[in-house]
Amino acid sequence: MAAAHPLDPLARRHRKLLLKLLAAIVLAFGFGFALVPLYDAFCALTGLNGKTRGPEFIAGGLKERGDGAAARAPSRIDTSRTITVEFVGTVMPGLPWEMQPVNARMDLHPGELHQASYRVHNLSDKTIVGQAIPSVSPGEAALHFQKLDCFCFAQQMLAPGETKELPLTFIVQPEVASDVRTITLAYSFFNVAPNAAAAAR
Amino acid sequence: MYTATATDTHGHDHEHAPTGIMRWIASTNHKDIGTLYLWFSLFMFFFAGTLAMMIRAELFQPGLQLFQPGFFNQLTTMHGLIMIFGAIMPALVGFANWQIPLMIGASDMAFPRMNNWSFWLLPAAGLLLISTFFVPGGSIGGGWTMYPPLFIQGGIGYDMAILSVHLMGISSIMGAINIITTVLNMRAPGMTLMKMPLFVWTWFITAFLLIAVMPVLACAITMLLTDRNFGTHFFDAAGGGDAVMYQHLFWFFGHPEVYIMILPAFGIISTIIPTFSRKPLFGYVSMVYAVASIAFLSFIVWAHHMFTTGMPVAGQLFFMYTTMLIAVPTGVKVFNWISTLWRGAITFETPMLFALAFVILFAIGGFSGLVLALVPVDIQLQDTYYVVAHFHYVLFSGSAMAIMGGVYYWLPKWTGHMYDERLGKIHFWLTAIAFNITFFPMHFLGLAGMPRRIPDYALQFADFNMIASIGGFLLGASQLLFLYTVVKCVRGGAPAPARPWDGADTLEWTLPSPAPYHSFVTPPLVK
Known part of the structure; x- marks a missing residue:
C-alpha cells in the first residue's frame, strides 16, 4: 500500500x-x-474422571477391551480389608422418573463378587427410554471397580407407571489403593429421546 | 523538550483530526482510544456496581425480599462477568494505551487501526451482554465461570453471553498484539528493555498471558456453544462428555486471567510509590523477574480452583505447593514496595494513599489466598463467602483501587488540570473504609459456612450481612464522588505543570500537560 x-x-x-x-x-x-x-x-x-474401565457402557451389552480387562478374574479375596460402597442415583432434567438404590450402602471385602440394584419408577403416562451414566469416586478407585454386568450397559425402557429393579454385578479388585475405604458409585439417568431435556426446560 | 509535533515531517493524514463524534469513532490516536477505554470501563463499573447494590439489598436481611432466586443468580453472574471483562480489563487496557507509548517514547501504538477496532468491539460486546436481561428466559444465572451443565441448559441469553465473551476475548487479543509489538519495536533509542518503566514491563508480560490463555477460553466457550446448538457432547455426560473437563479448560484460562488483572495494577503501584517516596524503585530487576515468575507459575496452578471435584492426593499436593510458591515472587514485590518507602521523603497525595492502601489490603487478599491454597481448608471453604472476601480483596482493593490511584496520578497529564486534592482524599478514605466494612465481615461469614450465590441465608448470618450491606451501599455511593471528581478535573481546575509530582521521572512528564495530541513524533533520546 x-x-x-x-x-x-x-x-x-x-x-x-x-x-x-x-x-x-x-x-x-x-x-x-x-x-x-x-x-x-x-x-x-x-481413572481421574471416575469412569470405570473394562466393559464400556454401550448399548447392546458388554464390550470387551483388547487387554481382556472384562474377563479379568479377581486374583484373591482380601479379607483383611473392608470397603464401603455407597450407591447414589440422580435423574436428570427431562426424564420424569424416580430412582433410588435398594440398599444405599454395602460393606465388602475386595475381590468378592456382589450384586446391587436400583429401583426405578416411571412417573409419566408415556413409555420412555433412559440411559444411565455411571461415575465412581474417588477417581483412582474407578480403574479397580469392575462391573461384570450393569443396567447401564444398555438402554432401559419403562412403560407408563412401571417400576423396575435394575441390577448390577461388580467386583472391587483387591489392587485398589490401600487408603480407599469408601467408594461411591453414582448414576445419572438421562432421557435418550433427542432434545428431551431441551423440551423440558 | 520533546514536543516535536510542529516539525513532523512525515505528513500523516491524521494530522488534521476529525472533530465531533467521528473523532472518537474513527480515531486511531492512542490517547483518544485510551480515553474511550477508560470511559467505557467507568460506565461498566457503575453498571456492574449497581448490580452489586441490588445483591447487597437482597442480602440486607435473611429471607427473600426483593428478588426471586433465579434473578438473584443473574445479578451475581452478571456482576462478576461485567466487572472482570467490562470494567477492570478495559480500564487496564486504557492505561496501556495512554501510558505505554508515552513511557517508552513512541509516537503511537504499533497498529493504530487495529487499536480502534479492538476498542469498538467492546461496546458491541457490552451491549450484547447487558441486553440478555431483556430476552426470554432472562440473563445468565450460571455463575461468571460459565460452568456446564447449567450453561448448556439455559435460554438464548446464554448464547448471547457466550458470543459477547468471544468478542471481548478477540478485543483483548488484539490489544495484546498491539502492546507486544509497540514495546518490542517502538521503544525510543536508548530505552533498553531493562530501562523500561515497570508499568510497561507488567503490561508486556500480561500481553503474553493474554495471547496464551484467551484462545483457550475461546475454545472452552466455543465447545459450550456447540454443545448447546450443534449436538456435540464435549461436556454432556449423556453423550460421553465430561463437565469437569470444562472446569480444567476454564481455569487454565482463569488463573492466568486473575494475574492479567493484577499485574498491570502492580505496575501502576510500582510507578506511584517511588514517585511519592522520592526514591527510585527498590529492586527493579527483581521486580521484573518477580512479575515473570508469577506469570509462569500462573499456568501450573489452575486446579486449585477445583479441589472439591475429586483429585488424587498427588494432584492436590502438586497444585497446593505450586499455589503457595506464588507467595514467593509476590512477597518479593511487597518487600520491594516497602523498601522503596523506607527512608523516603514520603507525601500522601491521593494516588499515594491508594497505593499504600493497595499494598496493605492486597496483602490481606494474598494471605487469604494462601489459606485457600491449603487443600483441607479449601475443601471446607469452597464456595463460601470466604472466597468472596478473598477475591474482592485482590480484585477491588487490588486491581480497582490501583486503577483509581493511577487515574488520580495521571489525570493531570491526561487533562492538563489538577484534580481536586481534597475531594480525592475524601473519596479515598470513604472507599478504603467502606470497602473494609463491606468485605471484612465476609471472611467471618465464610468461616461460619455461609455459601455464596444464595439469595437467602440462615439467621445466624444476619448481623454480618447487614454490616456488609451498609458498607456496600457506602462503597457504592462513594464512587459517585469519584465520578464527580474525575468529571470536575476533565472540565477544569488548576492548570497542571508538565511534571506535577516531584519524584516522577518517567518520559511522559517531559511532555507538557495535557499531553499533546501527537507526542514523541521524533523519538526522545534516553540515556
Missing part, C-alpha cells in the same frame, strides 16, 4: 512480529481443542 513510505522498515518489523503472534494465537486455540483428547487419554489412564 505504501511502498515509498519512510517507515517501511518499521512496518516490516511490525508485520513480522504480527505474524508470529498470530501463529502463537492459532497455536493456543488449537492447544485448547487438543486438550480434549489429551484429557480423555489422561483419564482413561488414571
